[in-house]
Amino acid sequence: MMGRWLDRRGAALLPWLLPAALLILWEAFSLAGVLGSQVLPAPSAVLTAAWQLGSSGQLLRHVVISTERALAGLLVGGSIGLAFGFLNGLSPAAARVTDTTLQMLRNVPHLALIPLVILWFGIDESAKLFLVALGVFFPIYLNTYHGVRTVDNDLVEMGRAYGLNGWEFFRQVILPGAFPSILVGLRYALGLMWLTLIVAETISSSSGIGYMTMNAREFLQTDVVVLGIVIYAMLGKLADSATRWLERRCLSWHPSFQVVRVAT
Amino acid sequence: MTQMAMESALFAALYERRNLRERDPAPPSARPAVRPGAAVSIVNLSKSFAGRPVLRDLSFEIAPGEFVAIVGRSGCGKSTLLRLLAGLNAADAGDIRVDRRPVTNVVGEARLMFQDPRLLPWRRVIANVGIGLGGNWYYEALTALRSVGLDGREHDWPAMLSGGQRQRVALARALVSRPKLMLLDEPFAALDALTRLEMQQLIEAMWLRQRFTALLVTHDVREAIGLADRVILIEQGGIALELAVPNERPRTRSNAKLAALETKLLDRLLECAGGDGKVSRFTSLPVQHPSDDKDQSPW
Ligand SMILES: Nc1ncnc2c1ncn2[C@@H]1O[C@H](COP(=O)(O)OP(=O)(O)OP(=O)(O)O)[C@@H](O)[C@H]1O
Ligand SMILES: [Mg+2]
Numbered sequence: 001m002m003g004r005w006l007d008r009r010g011a012a013l014l015p016w017l018l019p020a021a022l023l024i025l026w027e028a029f030s031l032a033g034v035l036g037s038q039v040l041p042a043p044s045a046v047l048t049a050a051w052q053l054g055s056s057g058q059l060l061r062h063v064v065i066s067t068e069r070a071l072a073g074l075l076v077g078g079s080i081g082l083a084f085g086f087l088n089g090l091s092p093a094a095a096r097v098t099d100t101t102l103q104m105l106r107n108v109p110h111l112a113l114i115p116l117v118i119l120w121f122g123i124d125e126s127a128k129l130f131l132v133a134l135g136v137f138f139p140i141y142l143n144t145y146h147g148v149r150t151v152d153n154d155l156v157e158m159g160r161a162y163g164l165n166g167w168e169f170f171r172q173v174i175l176p177g178a179f180p181s182i183l184v185g186l187r188y189a190l191g192l193m194w195l196t197l198i199v200a201e202t203i204s205s206s207s208g209i210g211y212m213t214m215n216a217r218e219f220l221q222t223d224v225v226v227l228g229i230v231i232y233a234m235l236g237k238l239a240d241s242a243t244r245w246l247e248r249r250c251l252s253w254h255p256s257f258q259v260v261r262v263a264t
Numbered sequence: 265m266t267q268m269a270m271e272s273a274l275f276a277a278l279y280e281r282r283n284l285r286e287r288d289p290a291p292p293s294a295r296p297a298v299r300p301g302a303a304v305s306i307v308n309l310s311k312s313f314a315g316r317p318v319l320r321d322l323s324f325e326i327a328p329g330e331f332v333a334i335v336g337r338s339g340c341g342k343s344t345l346l347r348l349l350a351g352l353n354a355a356d357a358g359d360i361r362v363d364r365r366p367v368t369n370v371v372g373e374a375r376l377m378f379q380d381p382r383l384l385p386w387r388r389v390i391a392n393v394g395i396g397l398g399g400n401w402y403y404e405a406l407t408a409l410r411s412v413g414l415d416g417r418e419h420d421w422p423a424m425l426s427g428g429q430r431q432r433v434a435l436a437r438a439l440v441s442r443p444k445l446m447l448l449d450e451p452f453a454a455l456d457a458l459t460r461l462e463m464q465q466l467i468e469a470m471w472l473r474q475r476f477t478a479l480l481v482t483h484d485v486r487e488a489i490g491l492a493d494r495v496i497l498i499e500q501g502g503i504a505l506e507l508a509v510p511n512e513r514p515r516t517r518s519n520a521k522l523a524a525l526e527t528k529l530l531d532r533l534l535e536c537a538g539g540d541g542k543v544s545r546f547t548s549l550p551v552q553h554p555s556d557d558k559d560q561s562p563w
C-alpha cells in the first residue's frame with residue numbers, strides 16, 4: 001500500500017525533476033558569481049522580487065489587469081471566430097462570400113498592425129483588446145470552420161432521418177462533432193493571446209505585466225524582468241491546463257479518453 | 265474518491281433522478297403497442313446521379329404490414345431506393361407515397377436503419393436511442409433497449425460496445441418511435457454469422473409484435489427468403505424478378521419449398537452477373553421469362 005503510494009507520488013514528481021535540478025544549478029552558478037545579477041538574477045532574487053511586489057499589491061494588480069485584457073480579447077475575438085466558423089461551415093453561400101476575404105486577412109501578421117492600431121486607438125485599452133481579439137480570431141475561426149465541415153456526413157444524415165432539426169440538430173450533431181477541432185483552435189488561440197498581449201503591453205501600456213517588465217528594464221531591475229517572464233509562462237501554462245481540463249470533461253466520450261477512465 | 269469516480273457518481277445520480285422522475289408515472293400507454301403498418305406505393309420512380317441512371321421507371325406496391333426484401337447486386341440502387349423512401353433524397357421523376365401521402369421530406373412514420381450503426385459517439389447509448397423523442401423518452405428508450413437485449417448498457421458510450429451491440433442499439437433507436445414503415449438497409453452486413461442470425465430473429469420478432477411494414481435490403485438471398493413475404497430482385501434500375509414466399513412462420517432452414525425459391529433467385533442473380541450484363545446495360549430492361557430462367561443460365 002505504502003509502496004504503491006510512494007510509486008504514484010514518484011511518478012507525479014518525475015516531470016519536475018529536471019526543472020528543479022536546473023533551478024538548483026542556476027542558483028549555484030549565481031552564488032558562485034559565474035552569472036552576474038545583471039545578466040540573470042538568482043532564483044532566490046526573483047523570489048524576493050516576487051515577494052516584495054506581491055506584498056505591496058502591485059504584482060496582483062498587474063496580473064489581474066493583464067488577465068482581464070487577455071480574457072476580454074479572447075471573448076470578443078473567440079466569439080466572432082466561432083460565429084463566423086459556424087456560419088461558414090453551415091452555409092456554403094456565406095462561406096463563398098466571406099471565406100476568401102478572411103483567408104487573405106489571415107496572412108497579415110496581426111502584430112504588424114501595431115503602428116496602425118496605435119494610430120487608430122492611441123494606447124488605451126481598446127488597442128490591446130483589438131490586437132488580442134484579432135490574434136485569437138483566426139485560429140478559432142479556422143478550426144471551427146474546419147470542424148463543422150468535417151462532421152461525419154453519415155451522422156448528419158442520420159440526424160435528419162431521425163427528425164432532428166434546427167437547434168436540436170446543431171446541439172446534438174454539429175456542435176459536438178466540431179468540438180474537438182474547436183478545442184484545438186482554442187489552444188492555439190490561447191498561445192497567441194498571451195503572445196499578443198505581451199507585445200502590446202510592452203509597446204503601449206501603463207499597467208499590466210508587460211508594462212511592469214518594461215518599466216523594470218529602464219531601472220535595470222533584472223529580477224523583476226525575469227519575474228515577468230516567469231509569470232507569463234505560468235499564465236500560459238494555466239490557460240493550457242484549463243483547455244486540457246475542458247477537453248477531458250467534454251470529450252469523455254472519445255475513445256482516447258476512455259482508456260484513461262478505465263485505467264484509473 | 266478520485267475525480268473520475270466522483271464525476272461518474274454524479275452523472276449516475278443525475279441520470280438516476282431523471283430516471284425516477286420519468287418512471288414515476290405509470291408506463292406510458294399513449295402509443296398503442298400495435299399500429300397498422302403503412303402502405304407504400306411507388307410509381308414510375310426514376311433517379312440518376314450525374315447523368316447515370318440508377319433507378320429507372322420503378323413501380324411496385326407494399327401492403328400494410330407486409331415484409332418485403334429487396335435483393336440485387338452491389339451498386340444496383342438498393343440504398344438509393346431506401347433513401348428516396350425515407351425522404352433523404354428527392355426523386356428525379358415518379359411518385360412515392362407512404363399511406364397515400366407523397367414523400368417530400370423526411371417522414372415521421374418511417375425509420376431507416378443504415379448499413380452501419382451511425383450512433384452519435386458523444387451521446388450515451390440511452391440518449392442515442394431516444395434521439396428526436398420528446399416526453400417520456402427515457403422510459404421508452406429503456407424499454408426499446410431491453411427489447412434488443414441491451415439493458416444495463418444504457419449509460420455506456422457507443423465506443424464501449426461491440427459492433428453487433430452497436431447495431432442492436434441502432435435497431436432499438438429505429439424501433440423506439442414505433443414506425444409504421446421500417447426501412448432496413450443491410451443492417452446485418454457487417455455482423456458475424458451468429459450475431460446475424462440473432463439479429464434476424466430479433467427483427468422478425470419485432471415485426472411480428474409491432475406489425476410495421478418492413479422493407480429489407482440485403483445481399484443475402486437466404487436471408488431474404490427466410491424473412492420476407494415477398495422478394496424483389498432489382499437489376500439495371502428495374503424489377504427483374506418478384507417472388508412470393510409461402511407464408512409459414514417460423515421458417516425452418518430445411519424447408520424444401522424455400523430451398524427451391526432460393527435456388528431460383530440465386531440462378532437469376534448469377535445470370536445477370538455473368539453473360540450479357542455489360543452490353544445490354546441501360547439499353548432495355550430484360551424481358552421476364554420466369555419459366556425459362558434455368559435454360560438461360562450460362563452454367
Ligand atoms: N450521392 C451519390 N452521388 C453519385 N452517385 C451515387 C450517389 N449515391 C449513389 N450513387 C451511385 O448510385 C449507384 C447505386 O448506389 P447504391 O448505394 O444505391 O447501391 P446499393 O445497391 O445500395 O449497393 P450496395 O449493395 O453495395 O450497398 C451506384 O453506382 C453509386 O455509385
Ligand atoms: Mg447499399
